Amino acid sequence: MVSFLPTLGRAIWVLLGGILFTHLGSYMLLPFFAIILSSEKGLSLGNTGLVLGAGSIAFLIGSLLGGILSDRLGRKLTMVGGLLIRAVGLFGFIWGYSFLTLLATNLVAGIGGGIYAPGAKAGIAALAKEGTKTTAFSYRGIAANIGVTLGPLLGTYLLTKSSTVLFAGAATVYLILAVAHLLLLERECIGKDCPQVERGGIRQILSDRPFLLFSIVTIFVWALFTQFTLSLPLRAEQLATSRSIGLIWTTTSLLVILFQGSVTRFFSKHLHPLSTMAVGMALIGTGLGSVALSSSFWHLLGSAVLFTLGEMFVMPTSDSIVSDLAKPERIGSYFGVSAFVFGAGEALGNIAGGQLMQTAVSLNYLNLPWLLFAGLGLLLSGIYFLLSRWQPLAKPLTSELERQAERSAAPIRRKQKT
Template identity: 30%
Template sequence: MSIPFLSIYLTQVKHVSPAITGIIVGTSSLMGIFTSFYGGYLSDLFGRQRVLLFSAFAWSVVFALFFVANSVFLFFISNALNGICQSIFEPSSKALLSDISEDKNRLQIFNLRYTAINIGVIFGPMLGLKLGSSHNTFPFLIAGLTYLLYGASLVFSFSKFKIEERKANPDPISIRTALNVTRKDTVFVVTLAGMILSISGYAHFSSTLPQYFAEKMKNGAQLFSFLLSLNAFVAITVQYPLVKIMKKIHPLNSLILGNIFISFSLFFVPFTSNSILLMMIVLFFTIGEVLIFSMIDFVIDDLAKPGLKGTYFGAFGFNRLGNVLGPWLGGFLLSTFHNDSLYIFSTISITTLLGIPALVFSKNKLKAERAVNGPFFTNHS
């Protein structure tokens, strides 16, 4: 209801340049890059529940800060803190889900989380548009109250249902050792590199596209709100049929196909302003999104070393570099080539496609390793 409209609010109301807006939007992910590893490590060290509660309540304060922000600097700080909260919350939540689920149900559990997110994305943009997200900051206050309620619900849940978190390593390792373990995992690092470029393409949906629609089309903010809700609705609709199909093949193929769908969808954006055709583009974009995000947590969970799941999920937070590169590149291209839409989106598309060679390399290396050590994802089949 709030963050997706931030770029429109900054450019249309505050008259901030697209390039500076791209930097502000990307700041959230930039801070996540520096703090995500530590968030995952802290969840392994202190426990998921404590870290989740802290991040949820801190998040409510951050959105209240968005509400009172009235300068570029304050929006920059608010979105930086937003990124820190997310980078602490995300790896802890995924690791906790892994802790409380059985191997045979883990893919389904991760996909239920993805479904819950998309249900929020269906109603959030419509509510945000109704509350005037593209014209004022009041929806940020509502979002802050929502996080406050969410934190309270976690307190209730953790008190009612006693959750035993797995602690495979009774003696906690140092953060330097944890960093070295992930850094020396070649498959993990190369997969991360491929995903950074793939995520950079996905990031344009909530940064470059709303600016493009607002500038080039009448009622662009309303159109973007509708397409955002359509994106979430399609994601929920196609998610489980796609997962059922893709679980039969190599999981990294799902990431590769997702990259292709997103790249080509972005390429065709400047060719039309017709709402029906734009809906078709969003349909294919969403299929690519689902192919990536319905499988990636499953992949990282399997690659993680025992006792370091929070650390691995945290280290994978470096993929948010794509969420920095995407808005920055989109903002730069819009500011520099605002009259050449084809050049803008073809550049974006090609940049996204560059993630495929890394993912192909990871798949081949992992298959070679598992040919010696055991079948790929045998514990989850």
């Protein structure tokens, strides 16, 4: 089994371990968070929503801050700081009971998570050897899904003890990760050895037209992604199969864990990254659209599998594209903006998806959201196909097959020159 693993280097494996355990720590809490806030902490449903929303907004702010800090202070220190801030926030839930205290606590936890995220992706991009970047990001997806799968199981066990044990357990995960990153990762530079990054980096990134256009389109990709966790459970409830929705999550996570590496090896060799995005969005759109035809749990499971196959194309490729478009000295800031784009798409998807489902019920036409989701997925697929013909964006991005051809041609050109 080990022989099939790519040689990525110790630092990347440490970062992948960080991805796994940050998702483990998050998903230990996520299924139970709202319940604890409302039933145990005594918050109203409205205030519970405000606390949860504050954490999401804080994550967005933290991701922009984390990108800038990782370029200025180095990825290692920024990630360690983010993990420690996240741990402090989670410990705060043990003693917090008033609305304002819980709101402040989740703001701290959200900012810490946001500060950590860009440095982890930037580290994978910067440290991956030539030809292994997309593979490394595919393993990031595998690591995340292992955490997503195991987190709720561990959280369920700890919650049988008490919510205090649950919050302490999640916070301890982040503390241990902070120590592991501090001890196992080398700092990129020290003091005057660090590259001097000019101020106004975010403004310069937003003037990068290819990256900006890719980011704008990708907002709608993440908005569609959100429907898997928002609208699909609502559809399951309409079909009276909501009790089995957890099985869909487990099945799709296992699919990513088992097959992401193989899928990535195939498309990274044969498809341009933007063409890969086009194929992935066609699969995601078709998967969501097929929900309109569902009449049982097994139909929903089939739609989810098709959606997940598209996810395997899109997730590692989008990170690899950001890495290829980024200026090396600002790679953290690029991933900070990318994390912000993800959060903005998630917010858009939650708002629009909820409104669409409500409208569909009011009109007594339950298939409406899924037909619109399918149309948007296919539209985005077409947009990515057109972007693959736009040289300012497509030229900096090459498939692994093209990289291999370029490396093979280099010695021949050198011989011809001599």
